[in-house]
Structures are given as structure tokens and as C-alpha cells.
Amino acid sequence: MNAFDDLLAFQRQTEALSSVAERLGWDQETVMPRGATEQRSEEMAAMEAVLHERRTDPRIGEWLDAASPRTEAETRIAALIQRDFTRASRIPARLAEELARQTSLAQGIWAEARAADAPEAYLPVLDQILMLKREEAAALADGGDLYDALLDDYEPGMTGARIAQLFDRMRPRLVALRDAVLGTERQPQPLSGHFPQETQLRLTRTVATAFGYDWSRGRMDIAVHPFSSGRWQDSRITTRVVETDPFNCLYSTIHEVGHSSYELGIDPDYAFTPLGRGVSMGVHESQSRIYENQMGRGRAFAGWLFQRMSDAFDGLNITDPDAFYATVNRVTPGFIRTEADEVQYNLHIMMRFDIERDLIAGRLDVKDLPEAWNARFHADFGVAVDRPANGVLQDVHWSVGLFGYFPTYALGNVYAGCLDRALRAAVPDLDAALARGDAGPAVEWLRENVQRHGGLLAPTELIETATRAPVSEAPLLNYLEHKFGSIYGL
Structure with a gap:
């Protein structure tokens, strides 16, 4: 074996151990006994100590110096290992271990605080x-911008300044569209009624299957905050159920199926290497958002879902497919990001982006966070936050240390807009399939053009290769204006 083969063998074990640590996180959020939080925090800290030691092993540098990659994929693997080695080597082992311990503890504290x-x-x-x-x-950061250093974990090569410029371009059109939609007399009727949990979950499994979810390599569980977890041959999804709002369960599931399908769609030859996972969270979100919104909330699939929901729940207060499509896409000034309509979702992200940049920069103290959140929400959405669970406590991200993660949701929407335009051109009869409850043609196109590549291409390069066009916010904004202009008669 040459140096590169030695490096791959070592990395394979590190990737496997990382997957085990991720499974511990899944267990904690789904089925772990509530009383086991402190034990789990020590287990997570111990796993992180082992992983950090491996990620900073001096032999990695020696192998990289002596390695002779033979293919494009091997060259990219070496580059990604070098990047991870350099970043991990800058973080003291004590800090890595303590972060794992505290974020594991904080997750349970956050969930209880949110409930109370x-x-x-x-x-x-x-x-x-x-x-x-x-x-x-x-x-x-090594003397550079602190927020950029954290953002780079989730969207390599991106900066806070570039995200801010993107948001500055997007905000005026989003606000104008929202104001026009909320100001028109044509307002869709809300869905009402009681929707039992078991019926919701049965229907949700049917919907996940329609989007190609591989149940032989996945499973679905209940969590406080829906997420997906795992890769290669084991990628799991979670959902949550509100018995007065089945859309919460259905569309959060479609969203997580998008994430999970990305991981399951990666070329199996990349398993146990840095190529065997999604290249960035922005690209990851592009998959979950295009599954959930452009396909799942589109007129064609909504028509199919209307009939399935009417059958499952013995009728609905919405009586025809067109009205149901409008209800699915109803724009309301709600508090919760994960339940936000497409028009306002990115405005929720912009708010969180500004707040977390201020937190990291020291311009905002945690003790002042609830007041700052409520003031900003009222300024952006014109509604006073009624309780903390609908405000600063609604998201799990900061409790588990995911500072720099939020902007990737909006970036994923931008990527999804670009991908949807290319997908529609490549599969002109897509809506006919979606109207039959068959997302297969779209899933196949996304797997071929995005998912199978894993980490082989850089994020922007991947999207531009798939779409054969530069990344731009214009396709997303045009799609939103056309879709909601039609629904609301603008």
C-alpha cells in the first residue's frame, strides 16, 4: 500500500466512528430515556475526544505529503482531508470535548425550556x-472574521458579507410580495378539524414513499424538532405531529426525505470517505426545499394529496383541489420558521442570521437575546411574539452549537430555485407524474445531477454544473412571484 492507501484506510475508520457518534445523537432526540441526558453527554464527549485525536493525528500530514492521488476523486478526497486536518488541528482537544459535552446537555435543557x-x-x-x-x-479564524470561520463548516468558501449582500438583494422583492399577498381580498381558507396522530403517520409514510424514500435503508420516528440523520446505508428521518395541523407532519417529512435521499443517493463507492456525504448544508437544503416546496407544494402534487387526505380523514373542510392547493400555500404572519410559507421563510432566516452574527461578534449578549428577538420579529413581521416557545426558544440550532448554519437554509432555497428551473426544462412532463403521486422522474434527475456526486464538487460548482447556469437568486424570486401572484390574483 502507498501513502494514499494508508490515508484512506485510516479515514475509513474515522468516518465509521463519526457515523456512530451521529447515531448517538439520533438516539438522544428520539428514543433515549429522558433521565439519561448526563450519561449521554459524557458518551458524546468521549466519542469527540477519540474523533478529535484521530482527526489531528500527525500521520495524516505525513500521508498527505507523500500521497499520490490517481484520479479526480482521490485528488478531491485528499483536499478535503487536508482541509479537515488543518481545521481540527487548530482546535484544542479540551475545547472539542467540552463542546460535545455541553451541546449534548443543552439539547435536553432547551427541549424542556421550550415545553415550559x-x-x-x-x-x-x-x-x-x-x-x-x-x-x-x-x-x-486565525485572525480573520469569527462568523466566517463558523459558516465555513456548513458552506465551505462562503462568507457572511456575501450572504448579507444576497439577502439585501432578496429582501425588497420578498417584502413587496408579502405585502401584496396579505393586502389582497383573496385569502385561502385555512384547514380545520381534528387529524389523529396514527392516521397522519400512515399517510406520511405513503407520501414519503411517493418521494422515493428507501425504507430498507431508513426509518421514521417522532422528534421535538424534525431532522434527518445518517448516510450510506442508514439514513433516518424524523417528524412531529400536531393533531390540528397535518401539514406540519406531512411537509416536514417531505423536507427530511429530501435530506435523507441526498445521503442515500450518493455514489456508494464514496462511502467511508469525505466524498460520501453532502458537500454543504446549502446544497443539502436545496434538496429538502425542492422536495418540500417546488414539488410537494406544487399544484400537481397538491391535487394528488388532496384526494389522499380526503380519504384518510373522511373528508375535509376544503372541498376541491384548487382550493386545497391555495390552502397548502396560504401566507400567514406566523411565528414559527419551520411552518412558514415560502414567501416569508427567507425573512425568518435573515433575522436569525443578523442576530447570530451579533452574538458571535459580541454585539449582543445572551441575557438580552429574548428582548432583541422580540423587537426584531415585530419590526420584520409586524406581530408581537406572544410567548418564548414561539420566539427565541423555537429553534434547536444554537443549543447544539450550530452558529453559522441558519443562512444555509436560504442559500438552499436559492439553489433549489436554480435546480427547479433546470429540472422543469429537462423533464417537461414532470407535473403529469406528480399528479399521479409519482416524484420518481424528479428524484432520478436530482440523483443523477446532484446527489450522486456527494462531496466531489464544491457547492457552487455542483449547482452550476447541474443547471448549466450561474447561481442566482432570480429563479427563486421569479418562481415565488409567479406562483403566489397566481394564487392570490395579483
């Missing part, structure tokens, strides 16, 4: 995590 509407029980641990993340950012 008690931010005072959560803010002290969030303050500890913020201090640790600032320390991590300083180690990674």
Missing part, C-alpha cells in the same frame, strides 16, 4: 455554549 416556556432555564447554558463557540471561532 421558560427561557430563564435555557439562557445560562446557551451563554456557556456561545463562549465555547467564540473560542472555537477564534481558533479557526
Whole structure:
């Protein structure tokens, strides 16, 4: 074996151990006994200590120096290992271990605080995590911008300044569209009624199957905050159920199926290498958002879903497919990001992006976070936050240390807009298939053009290769204006 083969063999074990650690996180959010939180935090810290030691092993540098990659894929693998080695080597082992411990503890504290509407029980641990993340950012930034150093974990090569410029271009058209939609007399009727959990879950499995979810390599569970977890031959999804709002369960499931299908669609030859996972969270979100919105909330699939829901729940208060399509896409000034309509979703992200940049930069203290959140939400959405669970406590991300993650949701929407335009050109009869409850043609196109590549191409390169056009926010904004202009008669 040459140096590159030695490097691959070592990396294979590191990737396998990382997958085990991820499974511990899945277990904690789904089926772990509530009383096991402290034990799990120590287990997560121990796993991170082992992983950090492997990721900073001096032999990695020696193997990289002596390696002779033979293919494009091997060259990319070496580059990604070098990147991870350099970043991991800047973080002290003590810090990596403590972050794993505290974020594991904080997850349970956040969930209980959210359920009790008690931010005072959560803010002290969030303050500890913020201090640790600032320390991590300083180690990674090496004198550069702290927020950029964290953002680079989720969207390599992206900067906060570029995200801010993107948001500045998007905001005026989004706000204008929202104001026009909310100001028109044509307002869709909301869905109402009682929708039992077991019936929702049965229908949700049918919907996930329609989007090509591979149940032989996945499963679905209940979680406080829906997520997907895993890769290669085991990628799982979670959902949540509100018995007065089946769209919450259905569309969060379609969203997570998009994430999971990305991982399951990667070329199996890339398993246990850095190519065997999604290249960035922005690209990941492009898959979940195009599954959920452009396909799942489109007129064709909504018509199919209308009939399935009418049958499953013995009739609905919405009586025809066109009205149901409008209801699925109803624009309302709600509090919750994950339940936000397409028009306002990115405005939720823009708010969080500004707040977390201020937190990392030290311009905002955790003790002042609830007041800052409520003031910004009222300024952006014109509604006063009624309780913490609908405000600063609604998202899990900061409790688990995911600072720099939020903007990738909006970036994923931009990517999805680009992909949808290319997909529609390549598969002109797509809506006919979606009207039959068959997302197969779209899933096949996305697997071939995006998912199978895994980490082989850089994020922007991947989207531009798939779409044969530069990345731009224009396709997304044009799609939104056309879709909601039609629904609301603008």
C-alpha cells in the first residue's frame, strides 16, 4: 500500500466512528430515556475526544505529503482531508470535548425550556455554549472574521458579507410580495378539524414513499424538532405531529426525505470517505426545499394529496383541489420558521442570521437575546411574539452549537430555485407524474445531477454544473412571484 492507501484506510475508520457518534445523537432526540441526558453527554464527549485525536493525528500530514492521488476523486478526497486536518488541528482537544459535552446537555435543557416556556432555564447554558463557540471561532479564524470561520463548516468558501449582500438583494422583492399577498381580498381558507396522530403517520409514510424514500435503508420516528440523520446505508428521518395541523407532519417529512435521499443517493463507492456525504448544508437544503416546496407544494402534487387526505380523514373542510392547493400555500404572519410559507421563510432566516452574527461578534449578549428577538420579529413581521416557545426558544440550532448554519437554509432555497428551473426544462412532463403521486422522474434527475456526486464538487460548482447556469437568486424570486401572484390574483 502507498501513502494514499494508508490515508484512506485510516479515514475509513474515522468516518465509521463519526457515523456512530451521529447515531448517538439520533438516539438522544428520539428514543433515549429522558433521565439519561448526563450519561449521554459524557458518551458524546468521549466519542469527540477519540474523533478529535484521530482527526489531528500527525500521520495524516505525513500521508498527505507523500500521497499520490490517481484520479479526480482521490485528488478531491485528499483536499478535503487536508482541509479537515488543518481545521481540527487548530482546535484544542479540551475545547472539542467540552463542546460535545455541553451541546449534548443543552439539547435536553432547551427541549424542556421550550415545553415550559421558560427561557430563564435555557439562557445560562446557551451563554456557556456561545463562549465555547467564540473560542472555537477564534481558533479557526486565525485572525480573520469569527462568523466566517463558523459558516465555513456548513458552506465551505462562503462568507457572511456575501450572504448579507444576497439577502439585501432578496429582501425588497420578498417584502413587496408579502405585502401584496396579505393586502389582497383573496385569502385561502385555512384547514380545520381534528387529524389523529396514527392516521397522519400512515399517510406520511405513503407520501414519503411517493418521494422515493428507501425504507430498507431508513426509518421514521417522532422528534421535538424534525431532522434527518445518517448516510450510506442508514439514513433516518424524523417528524412531529400536531393533531390540528397535518401539514406540519406531512411537509416536514417531505423536507427530511429530501435530506435523507441526498445521503442515500450518493455514489456508494464514496462511502467511508469525505466524498460520501453532502458537500454543504446549502446544497443539502436545496434538496429538502425542492422536495418540500417546488414539488410537494406544487399544484400537481397538491391535487394528488388532496384526494389522499380526503380519504384518510373522511373528508375535509376544503372541498376541491384548487382550493386545497391555495390552502397548502396560504401566507400567514406566523411565528414559527419551520411552518412558514415560502414567501416569508427567507425573512425568518435573515433575522436569525443578523442576530447570530451579533452574538458571535459580541454585539449582543445572551441575557438580552429574548428582548432583541422580540423587537426584531415585530419590526420584520409586524406581530408581537406572544410567548418564548414561539420566539427565541423555537429553534434547536444554537443549543447544539450550530452558529453559522441558519443562512444555509436560504442559500438552499436559492439553489433549489436554480435546480427547479433546470429540472422543469429537462423533464417537461414532470407535473403529469406528480399528479399521479409519482416524484420518481424528479428524484432520478436530482440523483443523477446532484446527489450522486456527494462531496466531489464544491457547492457552487455542483449547482452550476447541474443547471448549466450561474447561481442566482432570480429563479427563486421569479418562481415565488409567479406562483403566489397566481394564487392570490395579483
